[in-house]
Amino acid sequence: MPFIPHTEAEVRDMLAAIGAGSIDELFAEIPPELRCGELKNLPEALSEMAVCRLMEERAAENRSALCFAGAGAYEHYIPAAVWEIALRGEFYSAYTPYQAEASQGSLQVFYEYQSMMAGLMAMDVSNASLYDGASALGEAILMALRTNPDSRSRRVLLPRSLNPAYQRVARTLTRNQQVELVDLDYDRSLGRIAENALAAFEGEEFAAVVIPQPNYFGVLEEVDILADWAHRHGARSIAVVNPTAMALLKPPGEWGEHGADLACGEGQPLGIPLSAGGPYVGFLCSRQDFVHQLPGRLVGRTVDVDGRAGFTLALQPREQHIRRGKATSNICTNQGLMVTAATLYMALMGPKGLRGVAAACHANTSALLERLTRIEGVEPVFAAPFFHEAAIRLPRAADRVLAGLAERGILGGHVLSADYPELGDALLVCATETRNPEDIEFYAATLAEVLPC
Amino acid sequence: MPFIPHTEAEVRDMLAAIGAGSIDELFAEIPPELRCGELKNLPEALSEMAVCRLMEERAAENRSALCFAGAGAYEHYIPAAVWEIALRGEFYSAYTPYQAEASQGSLQVFYEYQSMMAGLMAMDVSNASLYDGASALGEAILMALRTNPDSRSRRVLLPRSLNPAYQRVARTLTRNQQVELVDLDYDRSLGRIAENALAAFEGEEFAAVVIPQPNYFGVLEEVDILADWAHRHGARSIAVVNPTAMALLKPPGEWGEHGADLACGEGQPLGIPLSAGGPYVGFLCSRQDFVHQLPGRLVGRTVDVDGRAGFTLALQPREQHIRRGKATSNICTNQGLMVTAATLYMALMGPKGLRGVAAACHANTSALLERLTRIEGVEPVFAAPFFHEAAIRLPRAADRVLAGLAERGILGGHVLSADYPELGDALLVCATETRNPEDIEFYAATLAEVLPC
Amino acid sequence: MLIFDRSREGRACASLFPRLPDDSHGLPGHLLRQTPPPLPEVTELDVVRHYTRLSQKNFSIDTHFYPLGSCTMKYNPKVANALARQPGFAAVHPLGTERFGQGTLSCLYELQDYLKTLTGMTAVSLSPAAGAQGEFCGVAMIRAYHEARNDHERNEILVPDAAHGTNPASAAMGGYHVREIPTNPDGDVDLDALKQAVGPKTAGIMLTNPSTLGVFEHRIPEIAALVHEAGGLLYYDGANLNAILGKVLPGDMGFDVIHLNLHKTFSTPHGGGGPGAGPVGVNARLQPFLPLPMVAKSESGYRWLTEYDCPQSIGRLSAFAGNIGVLLRAYVYIRLLGYRGLRRVAEYATLNANYLQRKLVEAGFDTAFPARRAAHEFILSVQRQKKEHHVTALDFAKRLLDYGFHAPTVYFPLLIPECLMIEPTETENKETLDAFADAMAAILKEAAEQPERLKQAPHHTPIRRLDEVRAARHPDLAWKPAPGAAPQR
């Protein structure tokens, strides 16, 4: 019996101790008419060897791709030590650290993660993570509303230059909370929030303004201006940032005169494999005075009865298992294992390593853009500075070009037209530090080959 | 500086403490004329990311093969838990357990390994491993001589049905020890030690007789007869066995009237990857009264000052670090990590699992042999019962057939003609539990396709 | 010691730096970071040694028995992790899944099917990232259903008072008022109270069955009928599905929507708090509202269903498709167990729970529902010991750590005073259960004879009881560089 230790003799002894004649008798309280028969349309058990062979075949049905796509998920080099340590059984098979004395390993890791994320964002505090970047934004919007009870508005400015997937998730999560998400348009030539679009809202009241950096197009937003605009309008500013970029770019805590109020985003670039989209890890940082409105787990440092430093879950009265219907969120986990990996990644990279990754990403994407736009008919869509992604316009249907590249083993980027029909046949491309000059040349040569078809 | 922690400030402080002006000054005792310049024909450092990409390319230059080769190394399914645990840093990066109090983990594992191997072989004791099966045989021969001081002979009977690689290694290791290795021929139709060859040595004196089970051709030897023959002739009997087979076949300790004196072999089938030939793990078991002549590490169970059970290296006076030139061997390691994996493998498989593997191997090879010999011109070479390998004779040059199979992704076996020209175009084939009926059918169909070319 | 305490300016893992052509990036200065982030500067050895030693301070399934009620801390097969992490699965970019990830999609598609069968539902979406997100989703679908029927008056979700805190919290996130339904002394829902509560304002009811009280709510058909007749829907909280897997299908009990906790029933790892996965299943009437994406099969292969296919969907919950790595592990688990093995899960989980309960009752503990059969978990109350010896459930919990056992869940469900909720799971053997019962018996004796041993426990863990008051009053949530520290370069 896979994973069940009971011998026949033990089953007999245990049933005798219970006073039951059979295992089936233990289910006697279930009305017989509810019982189901054998679920034979499920498969038969396979041996571990057979499952391995099956899954190796499935893995082989996944084709390997030379990746030039970003759009919210990024291929980065993950140091071998990251998962070697994160997957140790003591981390992998531990539960949420409710029993602090039996969980100092995970708790200290989470505290260090909170410290690193707060430092990277130049914010006061970080929670111990949320599901992913998009749901972190949803929680950040709800949190911003809770921290802004004086605002008469429940309107939130949501830039169209924000990742459309994030826009969608924010709508799903806030739909039933009387929140109005208001579109803020972008400048068609610069690819960042349009000054005139913002000006059009001058004088209106908003509970919060969302500010992406870099934005979905890879373009850098004028974050100081935007943060100050929010502050002037009594709105909370919510930064949505790429954590790698924050080693190079001004962090949310330093935006404008007062800093952003909240900072959130996707932690996947910090040592988490692409894995077709998850599990990833959302981060959420805030000002100190908002800490009681933070959703999710928080770990605090304190001392034990002998005066030794130790770690424990902090401010639990915010949470559902205590406050139930009045909690800051219904979330009752963090992405513990991903947090562990991200902590290891940040510790290994250090300030210099992470900055090196950011700089290499920018340099590679610059080189890619330069090389691709030398191809006849390919041109950059936007003129403003970018981080590690850029939109290019193609002389023919972007989706068919992508299909042609895919046949040659290249994931050539992400087509923008579904979400931004106004941009025409535009492709969002990305070259992280994992792409080398030969990769870029191979992409360019292949694109040149595919385009005329 | 990869893997070097020193900051510039620390180097200054440390040199100051030493009283040296530079690191180079620390090498002042080396005659200047001996110092070498920069070794620029070595490569420049690569980043971990670049090395990964390089090694992934190299790994991709290795082609994957559907494996029907054995001949001393066997593809078996390795449960995922084996290396997950064996590679934990505490096992992977520990040293030889000289300091028992700081090494109870490794020591207990080795003790359990010794217990399992002794049990599997039905022998009294096992050492904590040697390099590989072939070198274990070399050590076993030398040990047999040491345990047999009454014998006037230093002749050892070495069957030709023993793996030729083992024969070679035995010669290398015993060459300078005044040992004479005497060939013992095999029966051309049965594929096991020839009765008349043995009879020809009747009355002669030997220090030891080597008895393989199964032998190199996969054929089962008449081990009871051979062990008794050795005993009658005052010779030590040295079993060379496949450990998987011992879950099904009579173990050395039960051979003949008295059992084999020594049992050795290759532990690779017990959870060790093929890895192009190593690292593997040799085992060596013996009768209790020979224990002071065992080479290699031994772990014993004892108690500590508080009476708690504990483990320690035992009988170290046998070893080179104490007895130096008079040690039982010059070996000063075991294959600790491989021993750890083998222990995990045996614990996971248990008696039923290991027997299941053995039975599946036999069944698959039987099916393979049956299927292949249905092909026109392909016939079995030997008629005696076999375990999980069998020799087939081909109607054309075996090496060219193998090349044809390789082009189609099959490692079709091992050509016997180099070592056994008398067998003609013979191929040694093997189908372990990892081969399924489709694999066998694919091999047969491909062979049928390749043969006529 | 924190990793920051090991940091020295200028130390680094140099082999991890990408080679840069040059570092002049030409980005506008006012958008740049001025001081490097205060990440630690350490070597790989520092990192490996620091976190390896930290890991050893954890209890975990791989090292300890973890009888944590309502959490189903069963063994997580190593092979599931090994297979899900294969480069072939790990390297797929989410936006390239259809073109480069057909193998992944095939597993997800089959998993959807398996979960349908195991729950008796019509359709499944795998996208929720955790149980709580699945609950939110279920509530949102209930809302979408009523709204699609222009039934706008229903603003209440009924929740038994014994429910997990996530139930009311999720109902609130879905914009509903929560109305609590009391529990009978026998552990079942108070049907009279339910009858009074249910009505035209009822959007639905959220139930776990077996309930958080560890007993099977056997009047579930009546409850279902009551709620359905009133126009409400039934939500099944899958937290306790391990107790009835392959024995009773939630769909057959009358539930309209269910979430599953794959990290419980399907043995994906808890990972110190996540990632989990909380797929949702629904019957036909809620099918149009399932969250996106889902996987469909067509002649040209597997593909994602999107808003174009499912215009009534409640939408998306994450930027891509949920916790796929977790889903792959659950897929492997199901393939390893097969339908017979999945059914055995419930059988042996229930056997272990009833056996352990019996042992503990024999040892002198009071069980919350002595007349009932335990499902896969059961509840002890030490209220009597508290009165007699002033020791609490927390004291028992902490003292167990000294005996080498993780503590049970304590103080949940809220309505049982001084309770310990114990779930042994099917993967633990009889010797472990016996050893745990012996430890509990020994602690019970200590409680009478030397209660201070309990009150000051734990004694043998890396740290002892923590000053939670200080943690709450002066929250220290992040290390900061010393104010006087030289600015990093």
Added chain:
Amino acid sequence: MLIFDRSREGRACASLFPRLPDDSHGLPGHLLRQTPPPLPEVTELDVVRHYTRLSQKNFSIDTHFYPLGSCTMKYNPKVANALARQPGFAAVHPLGTERFGQGTLSCLYELQDYLKTLTGMTAVSLSPAAGAQGEFCGVAMIRAYHEARNDHERNEILVPDAAHGTNPASAAMGGYHVREIPTNPDGDVDLDALKQAVGPKTAGIMLTNPSTLGVFEHRIPEIAALVHEAGGLLYYDGANLNAILGKVLPGDMGFDVIHLNLHKTFSTPHGGGGPGAGPVGVNARLQPFLPLPMVAKSESGYRWLTEYDCPQSIGRLSAFAGNIGVLLRAYVYIRLLGYRGLRRVAEYATLNANYLQRKLVEAGFDTAFPARRAAHEFILSVQRQKKEHHVTALDFAKRLLDYGFHAPTVYFPLLIPECLMIEPTETENKETLDAFADAMAAILKEAAEQPERLKQAPHHTPIRRLDEVRAARHPDLAWKPAPGAAPQR
């Protein structure tokens, strides 16, 4: 508790059983096993929990500082393991390497080249599985060389009295008599004694440089000249190569043959005692005798050299080609460090050793060769403390365990009484060295003030000092099933 104590008849890891068509194998009954082997019957959880907890009882580089003289316990990069274990490398059958393993062979070929450069030798064979096997090999090549010249009178190998025990043991395995050469008080070889010993019977001399005394033998050119003039060869024991890597080439010192310990200098793991790898390098005159196989490059790809290519080879040492997985790890290590990084290894190993030696001298310890510069390791003697307080080197070693440090090598080399041999390696940082020096200073104080603390140490390890006498007199080397136990089926 042994894994056998966790065994219960009938328990098993069922998912690991291969599916069998049927179990009637038709093999002759007299060759079959009658009773199943006494392996444990346990579940995967039992195995994972048992061995995970056992692992936590080990000290290791990943958890502790390991200043184990002569063992070079430096950090083993995780990436080397990850890459060597890739399925692409792990799945290659040894007899299919030429057809299916060109990638593996290319790495081995380049590694041969790198090691030639790093040792100043003409040719390298990677096949020896460990240092001791490399030594045996070196001795066998020396013998083969003399025999090929019909120089049959040479039956002696010279070995300094400070040498590793493997040197005389390997010489003996090669059929040689061992003649010990004494050491001068300054730690160098006694040249006068050497002059007297060397002669027509001299087959060769085995030397480590820096020697096992932690000092560089600076008269090595004279030694080489003496031995060579007498017709003997020089063997370099590569155990201490870490001290001079990229600084001095053994070939330039006059050595004819060398073995390397990749598990020392090239940071492959020690794995609790193995596997190691002990490649041998030779100059031109010994090249024909190198052990097989080696890798050659031709137009059609890489191939193994065999007896046909190298008829004078001393032969084979293992059934296939040695510890290839270990060789791949060393290859990765070399690629990560590059030539500059390899040279830095010696520089910082030497810096650390000299710094730590200075700290310990300041703390009041006696060093064996105060007038000499330490190479990458150094030797303390606590003979004075033994006389004054009756504490031994072993007591210091055991007490260090309580302070969280692995003990140094003790009682080697044999000629320094009560010695502790300390090798910090280049991968440890200054804080660790300082903390170790502080611990040593504290123990020195304890030795004077409360010597019993040392004599009864360790106090905080999972077990305390073991009864070695009992282990030797009544060796318990294997668990056996209880004699009365029911026969397993």
